[in-house]
Amino acid sequence: MxxxxxxxxxxxxxxxxxxxxxxxxxxxxxxxxxxxxxxxxxxxxxxxxxxxxxxxxxxxxxxxxxxxxxxxxxxxxxxxxxxxxxxxxxxxxxxxxxxxxxxxxxxxxxxxxxxxxxxxxxxxxxxxxxxxxxxxxxxxxxxxxxxxxxxxxxxxxxxxxxxxxxxxxxxxxxxxxxxxxxxxxxxxxxxxxxxxxxxxxTQFIAAHAVKVVEKLHSVLSQADIIGAMMIEGLQGSIKPFHKKLHELRPFKGNIHVAKRVKNLLKGSEIMEDHIDCERVQDPYSLRCIPQVHGASRNAWLHLKELLEVELNAVTDNPVIIDEELTISGGNFHGQPLAMALDYACLAASEIGNISDRRIYLALEGNSPGVPKLLMKDTGINSGYMILQYTTAALASENKGLCFPSSADSIPTSLGQEDHVSMGSIGGRKAVQVIGNVEKILAIELLTAAQAFEYRKPMKSGVFLEEIHKEIRKKVSFADKDRVFADDIEKGIELIKDKTIIKLIKRISEKEGISLRTKFSEEFETY
Known part of the structure; x- marks a missing residue:
């Protein structure tokens, strides 16, 4: 403690x-x-x-x-x-x-x-x-x-x-x-x-919402970083993250994510190496990171703002105003957080969904220098093929959990309580979905690090280089099949421990390089 x-x-x-x-x-x-x-x-x-x-x-x-x-x-x-x-x-x-x-x-x-x-x-x-x-x-x-x-x-x-x-x-x-x-x-x-x-x-709902705000914030921050590493590994374009593009559609989350990813890629030799390549545009899972991650950021911000109201509210019944006024009202109704938690649950699921697509993209072998299934000697080796089965299963499970709990209501108390929020269920499901997304991101972290390896001896910027070194302390490069479940468990530990977030902070302080944006105060504090 x-x-x-x-x-x-x-x-x-x-x-x-x-x-x-x-x-x-x-x-x-x-x-x-x-x-x-x-x-x-x-x-x-x-x-x-x-x-x-x-x-x-x-x-x-x-x-x-x-x-x-x-x-x-x-x-x-x-x-x-x-x-x-x-x-x-x-x-x-x-x-x-x-x-x-x-x-x-x-x-x-x-x-x-x-x-x-x-x-x-x-x-x-x-x-x-x-x-x-x-x-x-x-x-x-x-x-x-x-x-x-x-x-x-x-x-x-x-x-x-x-x-x-x-x-x-x-x-x-x-x-x-x-x-x-x-x-x-x-x-x-x-x-x-x-x-x-x-x-x-509403303290059961609100307590779950506190954990959702904390855990989803971690997932969103790490998804940006892992996505940036995947862009490097697959030699994606930096242009979709240009400030001018996002000023034309100025959603807070989009602008924040685009700037963060652009800063993560700053100073990259890998980026410079293919700046004049003939590929016109990347698949959506790379190109639309600001739009997809950004939309989930906006959902997180909405939940955070509503939760703060709830945390500082009186939600029991009846409420004692003063000597003359006691009100039997409905401040106990969980609807305000129930709907926002369903939104956050969907926002989390989408981070896992697009992460799974990037993993699949990395396995296709369509990026110059990166072998199919992220391994050169395939046939006798399956490479990273089956890791994507796991992310597909987790992403699909999350989709089933995304049915909005707040869309349902069953009358209770012999009809006296004839509309209920089911926010308690929504809170539990949101935490469960985020847990699944942590596992998906752990697998993307491993695949992105594997693809990143094929860019050597070229170097990325200081952030991603140091993150790759940190990953390699736990999980080595794979040139043949092994029990990848062990690697995945180590990846999950890195995600849950927020290792790469902590590393980014240390590098920022040491190098004097900031990933802050004009919306950092809103998106980086809770």
Whole structure:
């Protein structure tokens, strides 16, 4: 875990995906200021007065969903809140990752700290304890429809508050009872509205969206770099990346990608070698990198912007505005992120799709000096032929996963909740698709490095030369068949570790060469 370097004030500071991830990894700590605590206490006091007055307010002294007209007595309001955590803990499937579960805690704590949820100060402090002590609840991945809050996953997330469920603590999955034995904690007695405040919200969707923003950003950055190496290996043209061309169709993503690739190829002897060749134009997978990668960049930017609104929002129900105004509304509905996640899922899939096409192109043997199947002695050797089968399978799998989850809605709660977002499913699918794209890009990285080898002794610019050397530290040139699965695993490690992104940064700092564009602030920060 990284050393703590700064503090984030829950309920006050502006939360971004990047900051949420820093809190999750421990490089940023969290705190509650005195004014924030006072706002939380004020909201809690309002809820208690509502109970005393007896005027019906949804979820405080009424039942839930279709039971909203069922009045709950003052003496039963606390039991109601404990029961909602138990009854709504109906998740199934494999647990979500520890990081995403921790992000859920962080996002929920920030929302509750806004002082509009009627939560007790002690309950919020307990959530913060779980974050600070890395005691992360075990949350099943399936069961949310993405509206009326991510009810099932959030219920599992907060079962430990009442002494139930399981947690991942010190690299071990234990029961909450065991956690209490080890730490001296005890179960909380939830007050009116607290159970509902805890499970109503979009934190399951939003936590997945945080990971999508992070992982898709990495994929997009590496796709540009790998695409540039493939251009060098296949002696593609630099002209399609000319500034003047993209000024005539000035989409932000297109301009950003074109400039990045052009800078990556700057100073290349390989480019100079075929500047006057007779080929008029390249296939789309090379020529249209700015347009395709750029469109996916635009989709990423859209998700990032919407996610920041959601991360700093109050998404439970009802919302306590002030003493006189409590609103039962729909801020828990996941539609704003659900649609953007489906868009991001498609954007990620397309990066894998065009990458697979470049791999296929590299195998054809139509580029001067590059042998068919990227190996000279074929026949007895199959070369890189079958690696493209794998990328074809992954690209096809992604296409099947791209059906928009938000296009579907199944009524729940006996028709009270008659339109739901399915954003929870969209978030999970987007993460899955990006994982597949990482594998496709790993294989393109290997094939691009193999094609690049045939350009020797000519050199590329400083960036791609150093990246090629880094790849060769892990995966050697192949002059005959071997178990390529081993190479692929090493390639996947390079992609997941963001090795080439880190290397680009080091070279930029050392050589004083920048890949920044006029849109870098938008596309390179989250």
């Amino acid at each position: 990284k050393a703590v370097s700064k503090t984030f004030n829950l309920g006050e500071d502006w939360l971004t995906a990047g900051t949420a991830l820093q809190i999750a990894e421990g490089s940023t700590t969290i705190s509650l200021s005195r004014p924030t605590r006072e706002n939380v206490i004020k909201s809690w006091d309002i809820v208690k007065r509502i109970v005393e007055k007896g005027h019906p307010v949804y979820g405080i002294n009424t039942g839930f969903g279709p039971l909203c007209t069922t009045k709950i007595s003052k003496s039963e309001t606390n039991i109601l809140q404990t029961n909602i955590l138990k009854s709504h803990s109906v998740g199934v499937g494999k647990p979500i990752s520890k990081t995403i579960a921790k992000l859920m805690l962080i996002l929920k704590a920030h929302s509750l700290a806004k002082g509009c949820s009627g939560i007790a100060e002690a309950t919020l402090d307990r959530i913060i304890w779980h974050i600070d002590n890395d005691a992360i609840p075990v949350v099943p991945s399936q069961g949310s429809v993405g509206a009326s809050g991510d009810l099932a996953p959030l219920s599992h997330l907060f079962l430990p508050l009442i002494g139930l469920g399981k947690v991942l603590y010190k690299n071990e999955t234990i029961t909450t009872a065991q956690l209490f034995e080890r730490t001296g904690l005890s179960a909380l007695d939830l007050g009116p509205k607290e159970g509902l405040a805890l499970i109503n919200g």
